[in-house]
Amino acid sequence: KSPLAIGNRIEIAQRQNNLFHARSIFKKTINMMIIVYIFHGIVCLLQIYSAYYIYKNKKDKFNNIDLYNNLIIINIFISLLMGISSLHINIALYLLINLLTTYIITMFIMDRAINPIGLFSTLTYIIIIFGIFFKPEILYNSYIGFNNLFYGFRYYGLNNGIMGVLLVSSIISYFFIRELIPNRFVDKVVCFCYFMMNIVVLSANYGANTGGFLTAIVLFLIMVYLYILDKSFNISGIFTLIFIGFLIFATNMYFDYFSNEKSHAINFLIRIKTLGLSEFVNMFKIKIEELIKLTIVPPFGIAIVSQIYSLKRLSEMKNISFKMETNIILAIGIIAFILNDTGVIAFIYIIHYLISLWFQQGELHPPRS
Template structure:
């Protein structure tokens, strides 16, 4: 009995010692409760029968979230990204958050905060003691990051914020602080209100490190402060501790601890549901970082669940425009939108919206399997293809000069290499597949297409026409109908890498421009008449429009590259000489049109990449544009150095240099006899140069253009050499 009384007194003291917040009555008592259950997957909620969480899934909105941050997959950076609305980095002292009365090194956290910042923490009782370091490191980034932005905006609008819980672990007879929830809700000074101390933990001999979250205390805190509404961040912590401890035990024991942790969190959510009004309040269950085992198996998309008014289905946002997929930078704009606060431009995400759906869990599990299979197979399959492409090009050149009679064995392989991008598009219909299954099926599709095209086209020249035009037409049709094939292609988007989620990527941009130009030009070369030229011009216009329009390709780099590549080709078709003056005039017209689009985008909101860039420049000045170009240039230089695609371009350039001199005059002779192919080749070269200069992964686009620009030259070389021998 005495122990019970003492425990009650201690609990009462813990509340009375907490500073009280005096907030003027807000215009609403609405609440957003963000419950962090870290290091879990969607399947864990099903596997461990988390009934309350499953209720949220069945009756609310659920999705998969890209949780990459500026450091890859680092817990603290993931939490900070939730609060900044852009990928951020937190490490070392910049991630340490403490209650002000806790001791750290040589003094209390509150005093240390004042010493480090010169600021007072006011009515707040949680401080980030490394906020100065965090601000400094964020300012050194090549895009704007504001630590504490979400919390500051809520504070400025008189919406109270609270943080409870931690994921601390025991280490060398001391505590390793992991109070990352503060990074989501703190203001720009690095201060917040709540309890992230050891007071929120309890002894439990059945849990890793003999500690687990005291949900009763958190629930009592919540009941005390929820009356005036606000934003609550609750870090459950236990699943994170299980993941940290998993390396010390067997997988069976680790699963036992994980089940226990999820069960406790699930019971807590059940009690939360009894204390919130889901007709107006929003409950979000989010995972900032995957578990170690999920990271090792490339299962890198984390679950997010939203329960409240207007949410019932699958998540989506304008960031991804994908059913069931959002990003971690979408969370802050969602919370602000719920409180009717406009998100600043530097928050690159967009509010999470809802798409009606049935059988949500199965849909997401299938989607996740496809996404993981693409992410896993992509580097191996594409690297194998590029190596094979390079070997075939080199062998063809060697055979061309030494044993031309053997080219009959290599020509089908060269044509097959040109088919592969189309085959990779079709391969998406069979996803998900293992790496080796992907390679086998890819070879079978390519072989079958080559066989069918040979039956239709008869000779190599006609095969070049069919391969190029068929590739261009199918990609164009796919973009027009929603890019469903491209979304599932190994050569298309990588949702986990998160560079692009919709529109057309650099790989297929290069394929589309290259196949369109060379397909149309080889067709006109063989069937030269006015009607075919007009059809070619119209097809150029259609491809270009679909590639750049926001609702289709949405590619700014595609606008620049396509305009110059198609423009130069059309000028040559019109018998207009390409000199410096005409090229400069074409470039200036492109700049004027791009500028007009840029200005128009400033009034469109942040719906497209261009519109978002325009708004950033409008708010931050022209220096923001400089930073964007600098970042893209840095990425381009890095890719040129390290990506294997660079070798496709290098081998092509070396080959063209050799062919310009030996056999003497042969290249000039080919282009003289086939002027339209020369026009297409020259236009493609211009496109490659502009792809390199104006795309953040332009080396990839330039290299995929080579797939259609160079092989036709090789095949005509063989014809020319044979004719000369006769």
């Protein structure tokens, strides 16, 4: 197996009872599916809960919403950390340890002078990067990184949920760490490394998520323009950045084409070359239909409407001071949504982090109806 191979490791293992071993694998997969549905459901319900109390102007509920938002963000990290184990063989035990650990950590950290979203975004980003390079099973054994083999959406690489978490946690983590960096040159180096890392881990050799890879390129160019070049480029400079983005994409496709284990993206381009433009049209229709279906069908459709409403109302409140960060996260959420057939999932998690940031900032005053 190539050291750059993607997906779960495939090993030949001898067992005295092969049927029992197969049943164990089947049970783990089914249990992980159930856990995924439970936690995705909780996240979607929280978006509805938040929108409802924002609509009702229930300021006394804002502290509760802030607490629940932090619970979700910390829980994503805990889920990834638990991916080291096989605790999901027992759903009840998994949920008990997961939820209890999340609750204890959240209650411990909420009363202290700590930025929980910045801290746990950084920890989440670190463990995702570690998992991609050294132990992908950590990601696949978590509800945010699980690939549903039975549905056949994705058999390898990063799904769109963890892709969204990766990108938004990198943004928040960078701004969190940036406050601790006194040297401007070091800040620019850190910025470059952070957002180039996203491109690498989502490339064909690692995360193999083409939509996420393109989104990461856009994010990289935005951050280079704003925080490395300090907006000093003119129109021709912006076109230069776009050309650089194209070169990054083309380089990824080039190495993917000549690799032993080609991703679905390069195989798609090969099919277009063989079958003609009709292959592109057919695939475009399939992707659009899938995106529309997941966007309008509950629970994701209701969650998105709730988030859009929450964003609109919260944007009318005073003291939202980090407008640049907000615009970057919002732009990346929209791009990830458009470029992926299941981009709705990436969008929901990205916007959840954004809404959580707004609540954490405090001093939110409900606008008058």
